Amino acid sequence: xxxxxxxxxxxxxxxxxxxxxxxxxxxxxxxxxxxxxxxxxxxxxxxxxxxxxxxxxxxxxxxxxxxxxxxxxxxxxxxxxxxxxxxxxxxxxxxxxxxxxxxxxxxxxxxxxxxxxxxxxxxxxxxxxxxxxxxxxxxxxxxxxxxxxxxxxxxxxxxxxxxxxxxxxxxxxxxxxxxxxxxxxxxxxxxxxxxxxxxxxxxxxxxxxxxxxxxxxxxxxxxxxxxxxxx
Numbered sequence: 001x002x003x004x005x006x007x008x009x010x011x012x013x014x015x016x017x018x019x020x021x022x023x024x025x026x027x028x029x030x031x032x033x034x035x036x037x038x039x040x041x042x043x044x045x046x047x048x049x050x051x052x053x054x055x056x057x058x059x060x061x062x063x064x065x066x067x068x069x070x071x072x073x074x075x076x077x078x079x080x081x082x083x084x085x086x087x088x089x090x091x092x093x094x095x096x097x098x099x100x101x102x103x104x105x106x107x108x109x110x111x112x113x114x115x116x117x118x119x120x121x122x123x124x125x126x127x128x129x130x131x132x133x134x135x136x137x138x139x140x141x142x143x144x145x146x147x148x149x150x151x152x153x154x155x156x157x158x159x160x161x162x163x164x165x166x167x168x169x170x171x172x173x174x175x176x177x178x179x180x181x182x183x184x185x186x187x188x189x190x191x192x193x194x195x196x197x198x199x200x201x202x203x204x205x206x207x208x209x210x211x212x213x214x215x216x217x218x219x220x221x222x223x224x225x226x227x228x229x230x231x
Contacts, residue, residue: 016156021047035060046070054113065122072125076102079131087138105174108201115208118168125165131158168209184221
């Protein structure tokens with residue numbers, strides 16, 4: 001049975017992840033300074049759940065890491081089912097598997113908002129690959145894309161894997177193939193097995209965090225050099 005839209009607006013995916021990270025002695029919605037943390041675990045680690053852009057969290061995260069260890073949790077749908085809610089009260093919902101598959105590498109789409117935090121000793125990111133239901137409601141007056149179907153919520157159906165990113169150097173774990181000491185974003189994209197636009201976002205995160213430096217140009221393309229270990 002599909003949840004009603006009112007329930008969906010409360011953020012079932014967000015709540016499910018909060019419950020996942022809540023430990024026996026932990027708390028949810030905990031005041032910390034001027035902010036409210038999603039989850040404070042029994043070991044006093046804060047888990048901040050963010051299902052969307054990281055940009056609105058920049059100030060909050062910068063404040064929290066000054067007094068607590070913070071893990072920013074972000075779900076990426078590796079498997080997504082599109083659930084279209086009935087247009088009429090007596091109608092039935094439909095469910096189909098989306099051909100789109102998210103990967104851990106897609107985390108860089110959001111990390112571009114906070115690359116300077118990657119090497120803070122109190123900060124880590126955890127990518128949760130999920131299987132999700134994405135609920136859509138027919139609303140042609142508000143949505144022109146998707147033939148009038150509007151996304152009204154996401155629900156967690158399974159956790160497939162988790163990967164922790166504890167520093168900017170850990171971003172190189174997103175690169176599956178060999179990467180030369182100096183490289184362009186075209187070479188980075190090939191090593192990642194991802195499109196160049198995503199490699200450009202990874203290169204930005206690496207550069208802004210200090211994990212790589214600019215080492216000249218190759219035609220119109222910047223050439224990057226990875227920093228030496230321990231530098």
